[in-house]
Amino acid sequence: MWLASVDGAIGPVEEARIPVADDGVLRGDGAFEVLRVYGGRPFALDDHFARLGRTCAGLRLHAELDALRVEALALLDRAGEPESLLRLVVTRGGRRIAIGEPLPARPATARVATVTYAPTRVLNGLKTLSYAGNMLAGRLAKEQGADEALFVTPHGRVLEGPTWTFFWVRAGRLHTPPLSDGILESITRARLLEELDVTEAPCTLDDVRTAEEAFIASSVREVMPIAAVDAIALPHAPGAVTAAAHEAFKRRVERELATPAAA
Amino acid sequence: MWLASVDGAIGPVEEARIPVADDGVLRGDGAFEVLRVYGGRPFALDDHFARLGRTCAGLRLHAELDALRVEALALLDRAGEPESLLRLVVTRGGRRIAIGEPLPARPATARVATVTYAPTRVLNGLKTLSYAGNMLAGRLAKEQGADEALFVTPHGRVLEGPTWTFFWVRAGRLHTPPLSDGILESITRARLLEELDVTEAPCTLDDVRTAEEAFIASSVREVMPIAAVDAIALPHAPGAVTAAAHEAFKRRVERELATPAAA
Numbered sequence: 207m208w209l210a211s212v213d214g215a216i217g218p219v220e221e222a223r224i225p226v227a228d229d230g231v232l233r234g235d236g237a238f239e240v241l242r243v244y245g246g247r248p249f250a251l252d253d254h255f256a257r258l259g260r261t262c263a264g265l266r267l268h269a270e271l272d273a274l275r276v277e278a279l280a281l282l283d284r285a286g287e288p289e290s291l292l293r294l295v296v297t298r299g300g301r302r303i304a305i306g307e308p309l310p311a312r313p314a315t316a317r318v319a320t321v322t323y324a325p326t327r328v329l330n331g332l333k334t335l336s337y338a339g340n341m342l343a344g345r346l347a348k349e350q351g352a353d354e355a356l357f358v359t360p361h362g363r364v365l366e367g368p369t370w371t372f373f374w375v376r377a378g379r380l381h382t383p384p385l386s387d388g389i390l391e392s393i394t395r396a397r398l399l400e401e402l403d404v405t406e407a408p409c410t411l412d413d414v415r416t417a418e419e420a421f422i423a424s425s426v427r428e429v430m431p432i433a434a435v436d437a438i439a440l441p442h443a444p445g446a447v448t449a450a451a452h453e454a455f456k457r458r459v460e461r462e463l464a465t466p467a468a469a
Numbered sequence: 470m471w472l473a474s475v476d477g478a479i480g481p482v483e484e485a486r487i488p489v490a491d492d493g494v495l496r497g498d499g500a501f502e503v504l505r506v507y508g509g510r511p512f513a514l515d516d517h518f519a520r521l522g523r524t525c526a527g528l529r530l531h532a533e534l535d536a537l538r539v540e541a542l543a544l545l546d547r548a549g550e551p552e553s554l555l556r557l558v559v560t561r562g563g564r565r566i567a568i569g570e571p572l573p574a575r576p577a578t579a580r581v582a583t584v585t586y587a588p589t590r591v592l593n594g595l596k597t598l599s600y601a602g603n604m605l606a607g608r609l610a611k612e613q614g615a616d617e618a619l620f621v622t623p624h625g626r627v628l629e630g631p632t633w634t635f636f637w638v639r640a641g642r643l644h645t646p647p648l649s650d651g652i653l654e655s656i657t658r659a660r661l662l663e664e665l666d667v668t669e670a671p672c673t674l675d676d677v678r679t680a681e682e683a684f685i686a687s688s689v690r691e692v693m694p695i696a697a698v699d700a701i702a703l704p705h706a707p708g709a710v711t712a713a714a715h716e717a718f719k720r721r722v723e724r725e726l727a728t729p730a731a732a
Binding site for chain 1: 497602
């Protein structure tokens, strides 16, 4: 049974409710995080709470994050699901929500379709509840026969996916778009930049179509090879660089979870 | 007492709840409308339901709009608040919500501050629950001492407010930005275009700063004069063109409410 905590009250997720009059509901006005639980332990919890705090500050939203942290850890203790996800939500109406969720199905590779998307500017860098565009992009990609959307600006700049960071390989070198392109400051991206030799560079559609390899990176997906972009197959999925990135990330996870400071 | 209907169950708005697991809550994935109730009768109900249907179609969201319409009219019958607002919401999780709300305070004029904003493209023309950027823009404007935000693209194109359409007057002629700029297809805007001689034209910051008059138009605000933009006062608030537009809109409302087809 999957559990949710609303303001500290833990119960089955399907029975958890919040007031419709909360602007978290009526306006998508709130912040969220989703993080991976390995062997019952949340990964990069400090970093996720730090980003949640930055989103709240950006939104001018006062949230009781210390209380949410205590409630989220209590939820994990009760849930007993060693391999799972933990969703954290705070709303404009002041609700604190933590939800335990199952891992999504994990196909070996993902096909992506480009969807035109422009960062709003006003919400750049903020992980808010206003994700209708992200969800719609995924649906538009599926209508094109792909698994996932890849955001491309009207000017042809390749950005990220709705819930992940994009990496590509050219001439054997690993690249990822810079944060200054208005993408989310991904926690998995930061780990990969520390572990590997990665070039931060703007990405064009030509870069993607002539890439040797490409992959998705996120807390939920870790490193997932991209097999095709707009139905054009990439040469290798996974290629050697992608496989090495995934191994490096898994080692990093093990290392962090082995140190007491990580929990 | 203000009432809400959730899937047809009517009760006090502060007691109405929906499941947190609904993607309307977790992802801002849903559609909404807010319309004006005059003398107990909803104005432009058909147009608001038509736009709600277009948003649902755009989001690939199946919603029982006929049922929501019956429930919303039942709510109005029970509410007995002749001068009020009616909010309509449908969520990805399939909830139908109607809420009666009080009219907001109505200052005689509004001061606006420009906030940089780029339409997302993927959500253009859709009135979704993902309004965190709209709400944040309003907060940023208030931090600058203004009442309302005015969205301006990174390239200096003036678009609209978070919940209203922008009109300005130059050389005695009324102008408003074209829908092709990615703004919302406002129901009040459409009425004003039918009633008045309005030029649809792209708007720059220079246009705004040298305007003779400007106003906000929306279902909730009707026509509200803009007194200043970025602390630069406009020459007239309200000017003659704005006052005429407000009178024309009020006559249009009376005419529509007097015809049985409007209800």
